[in-house]
Amino acid sequence: MPRFWPMFRKEFIQMRRDRLTFGMMIGIPVIQLLVFGYAIQTDVRNLPTVVLSSSCWSSGTPSRPMSEICRP
Numbered sequence: 001m002p003r004f005w006p007m008f009r010k011e012f013i014q015m016r017r018d019r020l021t022f023g024m025m026i027g028i029p030v031i032q033l034l035v036f037g038y039a040i041q042t043d044v045r046n047l048p049t050v051v052l053s054s055s056c057w058s059s060g061t062p063s064r065p066m067s068e069i070c071r072p
Contacts, residue, residue: 015022 015025
């Protein structure tokens with residue numbers, strides 16, 4: 001770890017000298033965040049779901065039909 005900070009400082013100085021590289025290192029991730037942030041939807045729709053409760057099974061047979069247990 002003692003060699004990390006001097007190397008970090010040297011690389012930062014090099015990035016300040018080369019404006020194109022610095023712009024790409026900052027600009028490309030920001031553009032990706034914006035593009036993917038609007039493109040990716042996290043809403044879950046039409047996902048089939050099954051609910052299984054061990055309390056409704058006694059001696060291998062269900063106590064109630066699954067249609068009663070899993071009402072929307």
